[in-house]
Amino acid sequence: MNLTPVLHVQQDGDVAVLIIDNPPINAASAQVRRELLMAIERVDASDDIRAAVIMGQGRGFIAGSDLREFGQPLQDPQLPEVIAAIEVCAKPVVAALHGAALGGGFELALGCDGRIASQACLLGLPEVTLGIIPGAGGTQRLPRLAGMAAAVELICSGRRVSAVDALKSGMIDVVADGDLRAAAVRFARQACKRPVLAMPIPEASVEQLDKACSLALSKGRGRPAVQAAIEAVLDAARLPAAQALSNEREAFQRLRSSPEAAALRHLFFAERSAGRLPKADATPAMHVEQVGIIGAGTMGAAIAVAFLDGGFDVTLIEQSPAALAAGLERIEAIHAKQLHSKKLTEQDLHQRLQRLHPSCAFEALAGCQLVVEAVFEDMAVKLELIKRLDAVLPAETIIASNTSYLDLDVIAAASARPGLVCGLHFFSPANVMPLLEVVRGAATTSQTLAMALAVGKRLGKVPVIAANAFGFIGNRIYAAYRRQCEYLLEDGASPQQIDAAMQAFGFAMGPFAVADLSGLDIAWRIRKAAAPDRDPRIRYVAIADRLCEAGRLGRKTGAGYYHYADEKRLVDPFVETLIAQEREKKGLVPQVFSDADIQQRLLGSLISEAVLLLTQNVAQQASDIDLVLVNGYGFPRWEGGPLFWARRQDPQWLDASLRALATASQGIAVASVEQVMTVLATTI
Numbered sequence: 001m002n003l004t005p006v007l008h009v010q011q012d013g014d015v016a017v018l019i020i021d022n023p024p025i026n027a028a029s030a031q032v033r034r035e036l037l038m039a040i041e042r043v044d045a046s047d048d049i050r051a052a053v054i055m056g057q058g059r060g061f062i063a064g065s066d067l068r069e070f071g072q073p074l075q076d077p078q079l080p081e082v083i084a085a086i087e088v089c090a091k092p093v094v095a096a097l098h099g100a101a102l103g104g105g106f107e108l109a110l111g112c113d114g115r116i117a118s119q120a121c122l123l124g125l126p127e128v129t130l131g132i133i134p135g136a137g138g139t140q141r142l143p144r145l146a147g148m149a150a151a152v153e154l155i156c157s158g159r160r161v162s163a164v165d166a167l168k169s170g171m172i173d174v175v176a177d178g179d180l181r182a183a184a185v186r187f188a189r190q191a192c193k194r195p196v197l198a199m200p201i202p203e204a205s206v207e208q209l210d211k212a213c214s215l216a217l218s219k220g221r222g223r224p225a226v227q228a229a230i231e232a233v234l235d236a237a238r239l240p241a242a243q244a245l246s247n248e249r250e251a252f253q254r255l256r257s258s259p260e261a262a263a264l265r266h267l268f269f270a271e272r273s274a275g276r277l278p279k280a281d282a283t284p285a286m287h288v289e290q291v292g293i294i295g296a297g298t299m300g301a302a303i304a305v306a307f308l309d310g311g312f313d314v315t316l317i318e319q320s321p322a323a324l325a326a327g328l329e330r331i332e333a334i335h336a337k338q339l340h341s342k343k344l345t346e347q348d349l350h351q352r353l354q355r356l357h358p359s360c361a362f363e364a365l366a367g368c369q370l371v372v373e374a375v376f377e378d379m380a381v382k383l384e385l386i387k388r389l390d391a392v393l394p395a396e397t398i399i400a401s402n403t404s405y406l407d408l409d410v411i412a413a414a415s416a417r418p419g420l421v422c423g424l425h426f427f428s429p430a431n432v433m434p435l436l437e438v439v440r441g442a443a444t445t446s447q448t449l450a451m452a453l454a455v456g457k458r459l460g461k462v463p464v465i466a467a468n469a470f471g472f473i474g475n476r477i478y479a480a481y482r483r484q485c486e487y488l489l490e491d492g493a494s495p496q497q498i499d500a501a502m503q504a505f506g507f508a509m510g511p512f513a514v515a516d517l518s519g520l521d522i523a524w525r526i527r528k529a530a531a532p533d534r535d536p537r538i539r540y541v542a543i544a545d546r547l548c549e550a551g552r553l554g555r556k557t558g559a560g561y562y563h564y565a566d567e568k569r570l571v572d573p574f575v576e577t578l579i580a581q582e583r584e585k586k587g588l589v590p591q592v593f594s595d596a597d598i599q600q601r602l603l604g605s606l607i608s609e610a611v612l613l614l615t616q617n618v619a620q621q622a623s624d625i626d627l628v629l630v631n632g633y634g635f636p637r638w639e640g641g642p643l644f645w646a647r648r649q650d651p652q653w654l655d656a657s658l659r660a661l662a663t664a665s666q667g668i669a670v671a672s673v674e675q676v677m678t679v680l681a682t683t684i
Contacts (some may be wrong), residue, residue, distance in 0.1 A: 001668045005021075005035065005615075006020065006021055006022040006029070006031050006032050006035055007020055007021065007032065007035035008057070009021065009040055009042075010022055010541045011041050011048075011049070012053075012185045013185075013395070014048065014049060014051070014189070015049070015050060015052065015185045015188050015189060016039075016042075016043050016049045016051075016052040016053070017052075017053045017055065017181065017184075017185065017397075018034070018039050018052060018053065018054045018055070018063075018365050019055055019056070019057050019060070020054070020055070020056045020057060021057040021064060022060075023055075023057075023058055023562070024058070024353075025059075025060060025062075025063035025064065025100070025247070026056045026057065026060060026061065026062045026063065026105070027062065027063065027064060027065060027066040027067075028057065028062050028064070028065045028066065028105060028108065029065075029066040030069065030075035030076075030077075031067070031083050031339065032062075033077050033078070033079060033081075034297075034672070035080045036082055036476065037050075039079065039103050040052070040082070040086055040089055040093070041085065041534045043089060043091055044085075044088075044089045044090055044091060047126075049091060049258070050091060050395060051091050051092045051093070051094065051188035051189060051191055052089075052091055052092070052093045052094070052190065053093075053094050053095075053096050053174020053181070053184045053185060053188050054093065054094070054095050054096065054108070054109075054112065054190065055095075055096035055097075055098070055181065055425045056097075056098065056105075056272055057101075058167060058423050059099045060098060060099020060100040060101070060163070061095070061096075061097045061098060061099060061100065061101040061102070061105050061109070061121070062100075062101060062102075062103075062105025062106075062108060063099070063100040063101075063102050064102045064103035064104055064105060064126070064421070065079070065104040067130070067265055067268060067269070067648065070256055070261070070265055074174040074253075074446065075588070077108065078136075079104050079108065079135070080135070080136045080137065080245070080249065080578070081135060082108070082111075082240070083107075083108060083110075083111030083136055083539065084111075086108075086111050086112055086113075086344065087111060087197070087263070088562055089538065090193075092113040092114065092188060092191035092192055092193055092194075093112045093188075094112055094113060094114040094116060094184055094187055094188040095108065095109035095112040095114070095115045095116070095118070095175075095190055096113060096116050096117075096180050096181065096184035097109055097117040097118065097121045097172070098117065098118040098120070098121050098180050098182075099118075099121060099122075100121070100122050100123075100160075101117070101122070101123045102123070102124050102125070102133070102281055103124075103126055103127055103467060104127060104136055105132055106123050106124060106125055106138065106417070106643065107125070107136040107137055107138040108136070108155075109123075109172075109536065110138060110141040110142060110195070110196055111136070111137060111138065112140065112143070113192070113193055113194045113195065114173050114174075114175040114187060114188070115130050115171070115172040115173050115174075115193045116172065116173060116175075116176050116183060116184050116187050116236070117163040117174070117175055117180075117360055118163065118175075118176050118180045119162070119163055119164070119176070119177075120411075121162075121163040121166075121466045122160040122161065123160065123163070123164060123171060123172070124154065124159055124160040124161055124164075125138045125154060125155050125158065126157075126160070127158070127225070127229075127252075128155060128157075128158050128220065128225045128226055128229055128447060129264065130157040130225075130261060130264045130265060130268060130451070131224075131225050131255060131258060131260040131261035131262075131263070131264040131265075131476050131638065132225055132252055132254070132255040132261050133225055133228050133229045133248065133251055133252055133255060133270055134155065134232075134246060134248070135249055135251075135252025135256075136249075137197070137245055137248065138150070138155065138233075138248075139155060139210055139229060139232035139233050139235070139244075139248050140235075140236045140241060140244050140245055141196040141197060141235065142154065142155065142171070142196065142233075142355075143201050143236045143237070144196050144199040144200070144201050144202075144597055145169070145170045145235055145237070146169045146202050147169075147170075147173050147201075147202045147205045147238060148168050148201060148202075148209050148233060148236070149204050149208045149209050149211070149358070150169055150211055150212075150314060151211040151236075152209070152212040152216050152229075152230060152233050153212050153215070153216060153471040155229045155233060156216035156217075156219070156220055156229050156230065157216070157219065157220075158228050160615045161220070162613050163175050163296065164211065165197050168173060171564035173187075174187055175235075175296050176585055177372075178684065179332075179450075181632075182661060185571065187303055188276055188573065193551055195313075197241050199213075199237060201237055201257040201617065211309075211449070212486060213230050213234075216229075216230060216617075216651045219232070220628050222254065222639060224258070224260065225255055225260070228251045228273065228634060229575035230246065230250045231251070232244070232423060233573065235247050235248070236497075240505070240582035255664075259648065260638040260663060262640070263637070263638055263639055263640030263641075263645075264637060264638065264640070265624070265628060266626070266640045266641070266644050266681050267626065267637060268363055268628055269594075269623075270349060270623035270641075271462050271621060271627060273621070274462060274464050274465075274623070274624055274627055275324050275438065275448055275453045275463035275464060275465060276453075276461065277446065277453065277465075278448060278620075280445035280480065281449065281450075282305075282446075283450050284447075284449050284450065285447070285450035285451045285453070285454035286369065286396075286447060286450075286451045287369070288312070288370045288451060288454075288455055289312060289313055289369065289372075290312070290313050290315070290367050290368045290369055291307050291312045291314050291315070291368060291369070291370045291371070291372065291455075292314075292315045292316075292317060292365040292368040292370070292371035292372065293307065293314060293316050293317065293371075293372050293374060294317045294327065294365075294371065294372070294373045294374060294375060294385065294389075295317075295318070295373065295374035296317075296318045296323065296324060296327020296330065296358075297374070297387070298330065298428070299374050299402065299426065299428060300316075300326075300333065300374035300375075300402075301327050301330035301331050301428060302330075302334065302426070302428065302429045302431045303307070303372060303402065303426055303430045303431075304316050304327075304331060304356070304430075305331055305335070305430075305431040306426070306430050306431040306459055306461075306600050307372075307459065308352040308356060309352070309431060309459070309460075310354060310455075310459040310460065311355075311393075312355070312458075313325075313355045313357070313672055314355060314357065315358075315359060315364050315365055315367075315368060316328075316331075316354050316356065316357065316358045316359070317359055317360070317361075317362060317364065317365065318358075318360055319360065320360060321360060324358050324360055325358075327358070327627075330359055331356070331406040334429075334431060335349055335352075338340075339367045342535055347382065350357055350564065353422055354536075359560055360389060362389070362391075362392045363392055364610070365393060365397075366392060366393065366394065366458045368393070368397055368444035369392060369396075369397060369398065369453065369526055370397065370398045370399075370400060370451070371397060371398070371399050371400070372391075372401075372424055373385055373399065373400070373401050373402060374402040374426075374465075376526075377403060377404060377405070377406065377409075377522070377526075379406050379410065379411075382401065382406065382411055383410075383414045383547075385547065386399065386411060386414040386415045386421075387414060387415075388414070390415055390416045390417070390572040395417065397417075398420045398421075398422065398427075398448055398451055398452075399415060399417070399420060399422075399451065400421075400422050400423065400424040401421070401423050401439075402418070402424060402425060402426055403423060403425070403656070404425060404471070404472075404475055405470060405471055405475060405526060407468065407470075407675070408421070408423045408439050408441040408468040409441045409442050409443070409468050411441075412441045413443075413444050413615065414445070418441070418444050419444060419445040419448060420443075420445065420448050421441060421443070421444065421448070422440060422441065422444045422448050422449060422452050422470070423436060423437065423438065423439025423440075423441070423468070424436060424437075424439075424440060424452060424455075424456070424465075425437035425438075425439060425472060425565070427474075427516075427632045430542055433458070433631070433632065433663070434461055434462045434631045435461065435462055435464065435627070435628060435631035435632035436456045436461035436462065436463045436464070436661065437463075437464055437466050437469055437472050437473060437474060437628070438452045438453055438456055438463045438464065438465050438466070439472055440465060440466070440467055440468065441468045443466065450463070453465070455566055461534060461626055462631055464619075464624045464627055464628055465620050465624070466618060466619060466624075467617060467618045467619075469613075469616070470487065472618070472634045473613060473618060473619050473624070473625060473628045474628045474629070474633060475500070476611065476613065476618070477606055477609045477610055477625070477628070477629065478496045478634075480605045480606070480608070480609035481511065481605050482511060482515075482611075482667075483541075483605070483663070483668075484601055484602055484605040484661070484664065485511045485512070485602065486541035486544065487539065487541065487664050488589060488593060488598060488601060488602075489512075489543060489579060490541050490543065490579070490583060490586070490588060491588065491590070491593075491664075492583075492588075492590035492592060492593060493598060494571075494576070494579075494591045495510075495512040495561040495575065496510075496512075496571055497563075497564065497593070498510060498511060498512060498598055498602075499511065499512050499513050499593070499600070500595070500598065501595040502598070502602060503596060503600040504599075505599050505603070506635075506636030506638065506639060507625070507634045507635065507636065508576075508634045509634060511602075512560075512561040512562070513561075513569060514559055514566075514634070515544075515554065515560065515561060516554035516555050516560035516569075517555055517668055518547050518554065519553055519554045519555075519556055520544055520547060520552070520553045520554050520560050521553045521554075523536065523546060524544065524545060524548040524628055527544075527680070528546065534612070535667065536640065538665075538666075538667040538668060539665075539666065539667065541582075542582060543578065543579055543582050546578055546582065547560060547575070548577075550574075550586065552574075559572065559574075561575055562575070599651070600656070600657045600660065601657070601660055601661060601664065602645075603642065603645075603657065604654075604657030604658055604660065604661045605661055606629065606635075606642040607643065607646045607654070607657070607671070607676060608658060608661055608670050608676070609671075610625045610629075610643055611643075611671040611675050611676050611679045612669060612671050612675075613625065614677075614679055615671075615675060622643045622644075622645075622679060622680075623641070623643075624647065625641065625643055626640060626642065626643055626644050629641050630640055635677075635680060643679070643680065646676065646680055647680045651673070651677060654673055654676055654677070655673045658670060658671065658672065658673050658676065
């Protein structure tokens with residue numbers, strides 16, 4: 001047990017200031033709750049104290065509960081007990097919020113008699129993103145301040161709200177101008193007892209509330225926590241407060257012990273452990289402000305926007321004025337979407353554009369500390385570019401390649417500074433997708449890697465370290481997955497059946513719909529480049545090649561594995577005929593596969609390849625692989641990633657899955673059940 005106090009009680013005249021000091025995020029741990037409850041009781045009993053202020057030390061108020069306590073028996077006092085003590089306290093209690101006031105922290109603030117926040121404060125109830133709902137009155141108090149419809153949206157989305165917006169919606173009472181503590185003490189002296197639960201719920205139209213509920217269910221994909229959150233908010237208007245609070249707590253307790261909540265907590269902690277340098281490589285990261293981006297195509301333009309959003313100065317290079325103008329139009333289109341969705345203000349846009357420096361001259365990169373190449377995925381093109389960069393860049397500038405499949409060590413060897421070359425593999429669209437694979441080549445120095453990780457975190461990405469290997473982590477696993485999809489297709493399943501089976505498991509889209517969306521030509525180009533070195537003993541499915549040869553490159557040409565008309569995806573007889581012809585060429589008799597058969601084969605392929613990556617040290621830890629598949633490839637978050645999911649499966653199911661995989665994959669390495677069980681027992 002921590003014997004160091006986590007609450008400091010100070011007195012500012014007749015106002016007690018209760019300062020929570022539980023770094024790094026002032027989590028509402030059992031010790032915090034216990035010491036806060038005792039402090040509130042002392043405030044209530046003291047004749048010298050007129051009011052109290054609760055605030056956080058360091059960088060924020062309370063950024064949530066201590067998730068390490070979840071999955072364990074709850075420790076008293078629980079947060080509802082602390083909030084109840086605040087409400088019955090004879091003295092007004094004010095919450096002074098700065099940094100982050102999230103989850104249980106914001107629920108504590110809602111239980112106070114007043115709320116004052118610094119201008120930079122962010123507030124919210126993100127519990128649904130962890131598979132639970134607010135369990136300390138958040139679903140009951142927020143509707144009384146912000147209204148029913150707003151409460152549904154905020155709780156079901158987990159969205160963070162700025163202090164300015166929170167003031168407009170009634171979530172807080174004051175935005176402090178200047179010193180927060182001084183402002184909070186003044187506010188507390190003027191405050192009176194005003195329990196939120198005693199307030200009436202603002203009237204709202206039935207239509208507006210129904211719309212908010214429908215939208216929340218749709219965006220939340222009907223997950224149990226979203227449904228429970230909606231029911232809890234609706235209870236605020238239809239039940240006595242005591243009963244509604246009891247229902248909320250019961251739902252919270254039930255959800256917190258669910259497999260889904262455990263999976264989401266796994267990802268939460270996985271994100272915090274990802275991107276850490278091994279202790280042997282610990283080194284300070286070089287500071288980066290000036291970044292060069294070479295290539296303003298679809299990927300390069302989005303990467304440039306990501307760096308602009310991250311506050312970097314960006315020099316954007318293209319080979320011709322026409323190509324540069326086209327790239328700037330792509331950036332303008334991305335910014336237009338950000339403005340339309342209100343993720344960007346006109347003032348923000350103006351500031352970003354002031355930091356964007358387009359040019360066709362490589363010499364413009366001379367002041368950059370980091371240069372990211374996002375040119376055509378062709379080794380000859382990249383090697384020529386690396387040599388050009390060596391001629392114009394300072395010796396200390398780091399070069400990062402956005403390659404998806406090419407050998408990073410070959411790229412680095414072409415440079416006079418191989419130790420300063422790494423991979424930064426963004427996922428499309430690069431300004432939106434959270435995943436960033438940080439690739440360490442054989443020569444990449446620890447300082448280079450540290451810089452890349454620091455940059456990734458500043459971009460707001462989830463940076464995952466990968467060793468140099470074909471496809472790194474994500475694309476290598478997805479290649480194994482796609483290969484089994486093609487085997488199933490050739491053996492008797494249809495594109496729509498395979499897609500439906502994987503959607504039923506939880507993927508947002510099936511593999512063939514994804515291929516059409518991404519475009520079939522990129523993978524086709526890679527296959528053609530690899531054809532001379534292809535092992536003839538390994539089974540090769542040519543269906544995708546035949547589609548490309550017929551000009552069917554996916555959505556962008558109106559046809560791929562499906563036909564597209566009026567934004568609808570339609571089954572295409574042409575594809576059915578083509579598949580039948582390819583089967584006939586090989587003398588294959590179509591087999592019948594159930595959805596369970598398809599899921600078993602494809603999930604087995606993910607698990608097998610993930611285990612092989614770990615045994616080959618391409619990935620640092622199993623949780624990194626889970627992060628990559630969830631954040632980059634659509635594996636359902638509520639399952640926690642393929643390896644976390646696999647650990648909960650029957651070993652006999654895993655054995656059968658791997659055996660079926662090995663039978664279908666002659667000539668291709670498949671992990672043994674012993675390898676899989678060893679990894680699952682020691683790494684998750």
